[in-house]
Amino acid sequence: MEEIKVNLGERSYPxxxxxxxxDDIGGLFNQxxxxxxxxxxxxxxxxxxxxxxxxxxxxxxxxxxxxxxxxSKGFDTLCxxxxxxxxxxxxxxxxxxxxxxxVIGDLGGFAAGTFMxxxxxxxxxxxxxxxxxxxxxxxxxxxxxxxxxxxGLFYQxxxxxxxxxxxxxxxxxxFLSGLAxxxxxxxxxxxxxxxxxxxxxxxxxxxxGGALKYIIKSSLKIKAxxxxxxxxxxxxxAVLNFGHTFGxxxxxxxxxxxxxxxxxxxxxxxxxxxxxxxxxxxxxxxGVRMLNLLEDYGFDxxxxxxxxxxxxxxxxxxxKASGEAINFVLTEGIGCxxxxxxxxxxxxxxxxx
Amino acid sequence: MEEIKVNLGERSYPxxxxxxxxDDIGGLFNQxxxxxxxxxxxxxxxxxxxxxxxxxxxxxxxxxxxxxxxxSKGFDTLCxxxxxxxxxxxxxxxxxxxxxxxVIGDLGGFAAGTFMxxxxxxxxxxxxxxxxxxxxxxxxxxxxxxxxxxxGLFYQxxxxxxxxxxxxxxxxxxFLSGLAxxxxxxxxxxxxxxxxxxxxxxxxxxxxGGALKYIIKSSLKIKAxxxxxxxxxxxxxAVLNFGHTFGxxxxxxxxxxxxxxxxxxxxxxxxxxxxxxxxxxxxxxxGVRMLNLLEDYGFDxxxxxxxxxxxxxxxxxxxKASGEAINFVLTEGIGCxxxxxxxxxxxxxxxxx
Numbered sequence: 043m044e045e046i047k048v049n050l051g052e053r054s055y056p057x058x059x060x061x062x063x064x065d066d067i068g069g070l071f072n073q074x075x076x077x078x079x080x081x082x083x084x085x086x087x088x089x090x091x092x093x094x095x096x097x098x099x100x101x102x103x104x105x106x107x108x109x110x111x112x113x114s115k116g117f118d119t120l121c122x123x124x125x126x127x128x129x130x131x132x133x134x135x136x137x138x139x140x141x142x143x144x145v146i147g148d149l150g151g152f153a154a155g156t157f158m159x160x161x162x163x164x165x166x167x168x169x170x171x172x173x174x175x176x177x178x179x180x181x182x183x184x185x186x187x188x189x190x191x192x193x194g195l196f197y198q199x200x201x202x203x204x205x206x207x208x209x210x211x212x213x214x215x216x217f218l219s220g221l222a223x224x225x226x227x228x229x230x231x232x233x234x235x236x237x238x239x240x241x242x243x244x245x246x247x248x249x250x251g252g253a254l255k256y257i258i259k260s261s262l263k264i265k266a267x268x269x270x271x272x273x274x275x276x277x278x279x280a281v282l283n284f285g286h287t288f289g290x291x292x293x294x295x296x297x298x299x300x301x302x303x304x305x306x307x308x309x310x311x312x313x314x315x316x317x318x319x320x321x322x323x324x325x326x327x328x329g330v331r332m333l334n335l336l337e338d339y340g341f342d343x344x345x346x347x348x349x350x351x352x353x354x355x356x357x358x359x360x361x362k363a364s365g366e367a368i369n370f371v372l373t374e375g376i377g378c379x380x381x382x383x384x385x386x387x388x389x390x391x392x393x394x395x
Numbered sequence: 396m397e398e399i400k401v402n403l404g405e406r407s408y409p410x411x412x413x414x415x416x417x418d419d420i421g422g423l424f425n426q427x428x429x430x431x432x433x434x435x436x437x438x439x440x441x442x443x444x445x446x447x448x449x450x451x452x453x454x455x456x457x458x459x460x461x462x463x464x465x466x467s468k469g470f471d472t473l474c475x476x477x478x479x480x481x482x483x484x485x486x487x488x489x490x491x492x493x494x495x496x497x498v499i500g501d502l503g504g505f506a507a508g509t510f511m512x513x514x515x516x517x518x519x520x521x522x523x524x525x526x527x528x529x530x531x532x533x534x535x536x537x538x539x540x541x542x543x544x545x546x547g548l549f550y551q552x553x554x555x556x557x558x559x560x561x562x563x564x565x566x567x568x569x570f571l572s573g574l575a576x577x578x579x580x581x582x583x584x585x586x587x588x589x590x591x592x593x594x595x596x597x598x599x600x601x602x603x604g605g606a607l608k609y610i611i612k613s614s615l616k617i618k619a620x621x622x623x624x625x626x627x628x629x630x631x632x633a634v635l636n637f638g639h640t641f642g643x644x645x646x647x648x649x650x651x652x653x654x655x656x657x658x659x660x661x662x663x664x665x666x667x668x669x670x671x672x673x674x675x676x677x678x679x680x681x682g683v684r685m686l687n688l689l690e691d692y693g694f695d696x697x698x699x700x701x702x703x704x705x706x707x708x709x710x711x712x713x714x715k716a717s718g719e720a721i722n723f724v725l726t727e728g729i730g731c732x733x734x735x736x737x738x739x740x741x742x743x744x745x746x747x748x
Contacts, residue, residue, distance in 0.1 A: 117474060128541040133715045156509070159534070159547045160627075181512070188481040194512045195548065274513075362486045 046262050048178060049270040050198060057178060057202040057262055061251060064091045064166070064205045068099025073137060075102040077130050079123065079150040080141040081110045084168050087211055088141060092166075104130035108149070112299055115145050115185045123153045127161075137162040137200065143169035143216075144176040144303075148191070151182030155197030162200045168208040170220025171304055174227070174261035177202050179269040179279075190298060196274050204262075206254050217249070219304030221339055222285075226311060227261045229332055230284045231268075233377035235260040240335055247339075281379045284371040285311030288345075291356045295348045308341035317392050318372040318380075328375045345395070354390045361386070399615050401531060402623040403551060410531060410555040410615055414604060417444045417519070417558045421452025426490060428455040430483050432476065432503040433494040434463045437521050440564055441494060445519075457483035461502070465652055468498050468538045476506045480514075490515040490553065496522035496569075497529040497656075501544070504535030508550030515553045521561040523573025524657055527580070527614035530555050532622040532632075542713075543651060549627050557615075559607050570602070572657030574692055575638075579664060580614045582685055583637045584621075586730035588613040593688055600692075634732045637724040638664030641698075644709045648701045661694035670745050671725040671733075681728045698748070707743045714739070 043060035058070075076096065080089060085107055096103045106126040108114045127138070138161060140150030147165050154163035167177035183194030209217065228236030238256060239246065245253035265282070272279040289310030292301060301309075315332050318324040336343055345353075361368045367383045374380045396413035411423075429449065433442060438460055449456045459479040461467045480491070491514060493503030500518050507516035520530035536547030562570065581589030591609060592599065598606035618635070625632040642663030645654060654662075668685050671677040689696055714721045720736045727733045 117470065121470060124539055124546060125541075128539070128545070131715075152509075156505075156546050156548050158545060159536070159549055183512070186477055186481070188478075192481070192511060193477060193509050195509050196512055362484075 044259070046259065046266050048198075048266045050273055053180075053198045053273075055199060055201045057204060057266065059204045059206070059255065059259055059262065061207050061255075062205060063203055064088060064208070065095050067092060067095045067166075067203065068097075068101055070201070070203070071096075071099070071101055071137065073101065073135060075104065075131075076137050076139055077104045077106060077127060077132060078139045078141050079106045079108065079146055079153070081108055081114070081146060083110055084142045084146070088168060088208060092139075092141065104132075106130070108146075110145075112145055112185070112190075115149050115183070117184060117186075120149060120153060120184050123149065124157060127153065127157050132157065132161060134158050134161060137164055139164045139166055141166045141168065142172075143167065144172045147172055147177050148181070148183045148194070151180070151197055151199065152184050152194055155182055155195050160197065163197075165199045165202040167202070167204060169212055170209055170217055170258075171223060172220075173204045173206075173209075173258055174220060175223045175265065177204070178262060178265050180273070190293075198273075204258065206251065206258065209249060209254060215302060215305075218340060219302040221246070222304030222308040222311070222336075222341065224257050224261050225335060225339065226282075226284055226307065227264045228335075229311065229315075229373055229376060230281055230371075230379045231264045231377055232260055236335070236376045239339075240331070243338060280369055280381065281371055284373070284379060285309075285314055287357060287361070287370060288313040288353070290360055291353050292346055294356050294360065295352060296346050301346075305341065308336050309343055309345055312336060312341075312343035313345065313393060314370070314372055316394075317370075317389060318374070320392050321372065321382075323372055323374045323380055325375065331376065332373070345393075350390050350393075350395050353393075353395075354386050357386045357390075397612070399612065399619050401551075401619045403626055406533075406551045406626075408552060408554045410557060410619065412557045412559070412608070412612055412615065414560050414608075415558060416556055417441060417561070418448050420445055420519075420556065421448045421450075421454055423554070423556070424449070424452065424454055424490065426454065426488060428457065428484075429490050429492055430457045430459060430480060430485060431492045431494050432459045432461065432499055432506070434461055434467070434499060436463055437495040437499070441521060441561060445492075445494065457485075459483070461499075463498075465498055465538070465543075468502050468536070470537065470539075473502060473506060473537050476502065477510060480506065480510050485510065485514060487511050487514060490517055492517045492519055494519045494521065495525075496520065497525045500525055500530050501534070501536045501547070504533070504550055504552065505537050505547055508535055508548050513550065516550075518552045518555040520555070520557060522565055523562055523570055523611075524576060525573075526557045526559075526562075526611055527573060528576045528618065530557070531615060531618050533626070543646075551626075557611065559604065559611065562602060562607060568655055568658075571693060572655040574599070575657030575661040575664070575689075575694065577610050577614050578688060578692065579635075579637055579660065580617045581688075582664065582668075582726055582729060583634055583724075583732045584617045584730055585613055589688070589729045592692075593684070596691060633722055633734065634724055637726065637732060638662075638667055640710060640714070640723060641666040641706070643713055644706050645699055647709050647713065648705060649699050654699075658694065661689050662696055662698055665689060665696035666698065666746060667723070667725055669747075670723070670742060671727070673745050674725065674735075676725055676727045676733055678728065684729065685726070698746075703743050703746075703748050706746075706748075707739050710739045710743075 183191035536544035
């Protein structure tokens with residue numbers, strides 16, 4: 043088990059990364075009781091191991107199960123989680139463990155941050171996407187009919203547990219969705235990771251332990267470093283949104299859930315790479331390498347057939363830009379981002395639809 | 396207009412105290428739009444002045460009105476506030492102003508703290524209770540069927556505006572409810588304030604401007620100082636709960652709303668004074684002065700007729716104590732508190748029912 047530190051002063055915490063940590067998790071807690079938020083699929087795959095490990099350490103486990111999927115990230119489910127926390131006899135010191143993917147982490151983190159003005163919580167992400175991205179950084183949220191993640195808060199976990207073994211049972215497209223974020227880290231900040239993803243594609247796609255550990259640790263180091271320097275997304279943290287402006291637009295226009303987050307981000311990255319090239323920020327050869335890498339991993343980089351105006355409108359709405367300039371994350375080469383302030387209309391004009 | 400500072404590092408903020416500030420509020424904002432959360436009563440009494448002042452400064456005001464009373468502090472109203480914030484076109488930089496008493500401040504602060512992971516908010520308390528207590532310190536909350544303020548977070552305002560003129564129209568019992576907290580500050584931390592409340596009772600009860608300004612400023616200085624040293628109630632801040640353990644028990648047993656918060660806290664303070672005397676912490680003469688002051692202001696100090704066991708159960712439940720020792724705030728003399736760790740049963744045994 044290795045440790046990566048997120049440095050946030052009194053809110054600092056470690057990320058534990060390793061194989062089979064779930065079987066040996068009890069020793070990390072000094073409470074006599076914990077609550078675990080999970081969904082039916084992860085419950086059946088992982089909960090028993092966690093419960094046994096806790097039991098061996100004399101820790102009582104109260105399980106809270108919510109339905110799978112983005113639909114669970116609303117107020118009805120949230121209220122149900124609060125009810126369950128009450129029923130479980132949760133005290134101010136009782137930790138809530140979020141065992142699952144991004145939905146479980148976001149929802150559980152928000153519930154923990156607001157129950158009794160904040161109880162401790164521990165992220166145990168079980169998808170590649172949540173392991174390399176959403177479980178670290180303290181962004182928690184629930185959805186509102188008017189917007190995904192519209193209601194939320196920054197609330198840091200006490201620690202994050204990443205058991206790489208949980209990826210063994212992850213469906214192929216979920217795994218690929220997570221890989222998009224890994225490739226993003228390579229493009230924005232880590233040429234070595236990028237090279238590795240190029241040269242060791244087979245090992246990665248076969249989910250070989252060593253390869254997974256390398257790409258997860260590399261991703262987490264970048265995320266931890268950026269979050270440590272900009273906890274509340276005042277500036278720098280925006281570079282993590284590379285590919286996300288158009289990615290979100292794709293998710294929004296096609297209806298959330300129709301295209302997986304990572305698949306949409308891959309399309310968004312292709313757009314950003316294209317814009318960077320056309321603006322003369324990026325050499326042709328590096329741009330081609332980026333696009334080839336995405337295609338080699340099997341990402342479909344075509345943009346869904348909506349009009350220029352539809353993309354413009356949905357991005358302006360998402361960013362509350364109302365026609366004013368916003369920050370776009372572009373790339374000047376592998377491992378190197380660049381923030382440019384542009385009106386959405388001007389950016390959209392550069393793209394070939 | 397005078398300024399009292401709450402020192403919390405990067406979350407520091409000023410409290411502005413004065414007469415008629417609402418008529419000159421526009422200059423405090425550099426945004427082009429603000430949202431204002433209020434209730435029908437305060438809307439009719441104060442909103443026009445605020446809106447005119449904002450208008451003079453070229454600031455657009457979006458008003459959100461929720462029903463009066465503690466019943467508004469639930470999830471249904473909260474969701475309505477979120478909807479209104481969306482409809483108002485709230486951006487990350489748009490401040491939410493809470494114009495009203497504790498319910499408006501708590502609800503609005505929670506909404507602001509969770510909308511888009513936190514928008515700025517400004518407390519404009521219009522009751523004595525909220526001016527001297529809940530508007531300062533960043534405690535925000537909504538109610539859950541299982542408990543008052545069960546869902547909440549610590550989220551500090553950008554500043555607090557206290558227009559003493561708003562107290563002119565405050566109903567008598569609301570005013571008295573606030574005075575209980577003022578007397579509390581005198582007992583726990585400020586002999587000069589206590590003496591003033593004794594000698595200038597008539598001026599205070601007539602709500603003379605100078606008297607109100609003195610007691611409000613004295614109270615705020617104490618609250619600001621304590622909050623600055625213990626933002627998240629890790630220890631010291633607990634002294635602000637003097638009289639509140641039994642106060643909450645009274646509110647809970649009689650049903651929230653039946654007895655006003657301050658009236659219940661006055662009863663709770665009388666209990667704590669009695670316990671302090673019986674434990675030999677407090678001289679008889681000082682204990683008598685405290686009780687006399689409360690009675691002179693018209694507080695009924697009798698405990699509602701519930702049994703020893705009922706008080707014990709409700710306090711144990713409220714404190715999640717399950718029979719274990721909890722911190723009681725007692726007094727060793729005017730201006731001097733003392734925290735004692737005791738089991739609820741042992742404390743209840745000291746009281747004459």
